[in-house]
Amino acid sequence: MLRRGLFASLTMILASLPAASPAYDIKPRDSASAFTAKMRPDILGISTDSTAESARAIFEATFKDRVATRTDIRQQKFGNTAVSYIAALTFDFPSGPKQTGEVLSTSFSSPASANRAYFIARNLTFAQDQQPSKTEMIKQVMDKYGAPTIVGDQHLYYIYRAGKIVSVGAKYKEVTALEAIDRPLDPRAAIKLDGADGRGSCVAAVKRSQAREKTLLAMLNEARAANCDGTLSVQLTPGVAPDRIGHAQFTLLDFKRIVSAATIDGDALAAEMKERNPMPQGNAPKL
Numbered sequence: 001m002l003r004r005g006l007f008a009s010l011t012m013i014l015a016s017l018p019a020a021s022p023a024y025d026i027k028p029r030d031s032a033s034a035f036t037a038k039m040r041p042d043i044l045g046i047s048t049d050s051t052a053e054s055a056r057a058i059f060e061a062t063f064k065d066r067v068a069t070r071t072d073i074r075q076q077k078f079g080n081t082a083v084s085y086i087a088a089l090t091f092d093f094p095s096g097p098k099q100t101g102e103v104l105s106t107s108f109s110s111p112a113s114a115n116r117a118y119f120i121a122r123n124l125t126f127a128q129d130q131q132p133s134k135t136e137m138i139k140q141v142m143d144k145y146g147a148p149t150i151v152g153d154q155h156l157y158y159i160y161r162a163g164k165i166v167s168v169g170a171k172y173k174e175v176t177a178l179e180a181i182d183r184p185l186d187p188r189a190a191i192k193l194d195g196a197d198g199r200g201s202c203v204a205a206v207k208r209s210q211a212r213e214k215t216l217l218a219m220l221n222e223a224r225a226a227n228c229d230g231t232l233s234v235q236l237t238p239g240v241a242p243d244r245i246g247h248a249q250f251t252l253l254d255f256k257r258i259v260s261a262a263t264i265d266g267d268a269l270a271a272e273m274k275e276r277n278p279m280p281q282g283n284a285p286k287l
Contacts, residue, residue: 071092147173
């Protein structure tokens with residue numbers, strides 16, 4: 001009897017509690033991208049078309065045998081809902097005297113804009129006895145990505161606009177890229193990357209973006225001001241000898257996706273807030 005009474009009391013208590021609200025239904029809209037199916041650069045197979053889940057699988061496969069790897073899987077809530085998503089991934093394998101270090105990081109938009117990547121970076125710090133030649137690295141880069149827009153200041157820059165790599169008149173081959181990489185950027189070529197409407201060079205936008213937080217909000221103004229849709233930057237820093245590479249940094253930025261996803265996410269958050277706090281629907285009384 002006592003057990004039956006306790007069960008009846010518990011049933012009454014549960015019945016009096018408010019029903020759990022259903023999960024918030026997000027209807028994703030895909031954001032626009034700087035890159036097309038025919039021209040979509042990637043870093044280790046991760047492109048700005050990658051979702052957080054598909055990128056995470058590549059991260060885990062790449063670092064699976066590296067026991068010292070530090071991982072940061074940054075989860076975020078969508079507005080005030082219970083919907084959680086991966087906003088950023090960073091896997092960090094430290095370098096050492098006999099060990100090449102690697103850091104791979106990616107940032108993603110919210111589920112409202114399909115949770116796609118807009119920033120991807122890979123940093124390699126080569127052990128002294130494992131440093132590749134500058135010639136080999138430039139060949140690898142150009143075999144994968146093609147001829148760059150501009151070379152210099154230890155960088156190969158690929159600037160994308162309207163689905164194509166922008167040309168500033170220089171026709172780089174491996175030999176000419178090797179000759180140019182440690183010189184300053186050609187000012188006559190660099191000025192062609194500035195927009196006639198006052199929009200700034202994507203070379204400067206890349207450098208400023210690398211120093212910022214990698215959130216949509218923090219990168220939005222830079223993305224709007226850049227005179228391009230997207231960029232791939234490859235920095236090759238000399239190592240123990242001038243013809244060896246000690247550090248390689250790959251950065252892929254989709255400025256068009258940053259602007260588009262920020263708009264979609266902002267609209268979705270505003271709709272979610274309106275749904276949580278609906279305006280009164282009453283009619284004015286008859287006077």
